[in-house]
Amino acid sequence: MTASFAPLANDRFLRACRRQASDTTPVWLMRQAGRYLPEYKATRARAGSFMGLATNVDYATEVTLQPLERFDLDAAILFSDILTVPDAMGLGLSFAEGEGPRFAQVVRDEAAVARLAVPDMDKLRYVFDAVTSIRRALNGRVPLIGFSGSPWTLACYMVEGKGSDDYRQVKTLMYARPDLMHRLLAVNADAVAQYLNAQIDAGAQAVMVFDSWGGVLADGCFQDFSLAYTRRVLAQLKRTGVDGQDVPRIVFTKGGGLWLSDMGALDCEVLGLDWTVNLGRARALVGDTKALQGNIDPNVLFAPPAAIEAQVRAVLESFGRPHTDAASTGATHVFNLGHGISQHTPPEHVSALVEAVHAHGRRIRA
């Protein structure tokens, strides 16, 4: 398989993940392949549904590459959903139009938890096939990022059955039956680890764990019910990809800024941060050991280009001058949003953001 992948033309993103210097700050955007792009909406219309899109290798490849045609992005991310793993566990994922994900079965009692097991990875073959197909289609243009939801974030959906604004069901289970929650999370962690390893074997060049709902937990609970199981995932991950290169691991906890020192102790290469975190302070806390990824508010993209450029400069300057010595490693920054891009975003504003990152990223290194 190794021989079939082209050498990498743009390695800015992977260099920054490895805390190596690069000519400017690399940038990619969470949900960069998505509904704000008319060409994405056209492909989705042909696919018929979100899962029709995600489970078809050709469609998934097509939409993953779409934003790269428009914008000078430094990485691609697999087009998929964080809920594929519980779907493969048999919970029955569906996306009702305009409603978000929903599971046919919820996991709220001892019997339901006892039925859970790490799914046969063959049920997720469509994801791994998409990874290989996308990597081939990229042809070395930029690296490909694989991803999964974190064990806790998957648990939120498995227990609630859908999105929630109060996390009542999942927290009730956690506070009332912590033993069951720990069992559920252990299954999730082992499943996520196998899932990410299979993505690495299929050609992923970096992997990211999305702890989208870690930030809703109380101090103490975050460490016990989210971070501990992210750690269990990380400990099982392959460190080398099919091309013999190391595979950087990114962990992003939305709303996790208060626990940055706990997260600094994780065995991973990159920490994702949302816009509430001051990048300079985060760098002072963990920049000696981790690259930092983030963290502009995606709502900045609704402002006119001049305002977008000013906000980009402010984010780059809050991180400060990145490491520039080619012979050593140091503090590096991957520019990203602090949350997925909104479907209402004007695409030309994304161009303004990407160009501003690269231009000002060069200036702060000069």
Next chain:
Amino acid sequence: MTASFAPLANDRFLRACRRQASDTTPVWLMRQAGRYLPEYKATRARAGSFMGLATNVDYATEVTLQPLERFDLDAAILFSDILTVPDAMGLGLSFAEGEGPRFAQVVRDEAAVARLAVPDMDKLRYVFDAVTSIRRALNGRVPLIGFSGSPWTLACYMVEGKGSDDYRQVKTLMYARPDLMHRLLAVNADAVAQYLNAQIDAGAQAVMVFDSWGGVLADGCFQDFSLAYTRRVLAQLKRTGVDGQDVPRIVFTKGGGLWLSDMGALDCEVLGLDWTVNLGRARALVGDTKALQGNIDPNVLFAPPAAIEAQVRAVLESFGRPHTDAASTGATHVFNLGHGISQHTPPEHVSALVEAVHAHGRRIRA
């Protein structure tokens, strides 16, 4: 007016706000008068609507006192809504059944901002009359807290027109036209200050500013668009109530834990904290200058009483032993939830929580 108010029988809450020692840790709960109580639902049914309840002095008095009949709470809080002030500005507040608040008019452009002004406080007379009525009805049993939404939190609703999950409209205005946002926030701050001062004149013994949506702002924006206007409110507040006593000021920014050192510099007596914040660390940061209020996850109340007690102990112990020397001031703790109580809460679980706070609060002082 002074003579008509009875002396205070239970001053635990006010003592803790003043960083004075008390026999145990005082406790009250955000939204303690609310839909989880059958007697509240009965009164609301008689009132016909939420605003019918909030604008009727007798009903507002009745529901404010209801939780005190059931639970050994150490404070009462005015029954009202944070959106009364923009309603008085003429934006047309309504509560559709099961849908949350909604404004008939939104503030999204220069003309709409230009039309805004501090409302005539006479339009909010029903609130001040309720404060006086409740204070009389309390008859010195526990102190009465008045409150308002923060300037930023009011702005979120005024621009969005209702609740939001992405704050797209208000952040678009903020990033695209910061000049308009600053004008809007200045009007809000002056209106909130007049509103809280009128509550103090009507008998409120402490006041709280709810910055419910400060935590959605990016670092930098929080300081400029939320904190700066909370400061503008605080600077205008009366320091002495109608009984000649000082009136402690509480500021609570949900999701504001990362900015605790900024908030430590506010000219107020108490900082509210949500459950993501470690109370021990917060105490180390600001406990020399402020009392701390918070911060258990309201979802704890869905667990059985034994689990509730364990979580209460954990919160009290994370704060540590409070100041106990009657002759001086020191670090004190007001126990509360980190967010409003859920309508689905079993009332008997609230009893378990309140009893656990008082019992364990005595133990940690022993």
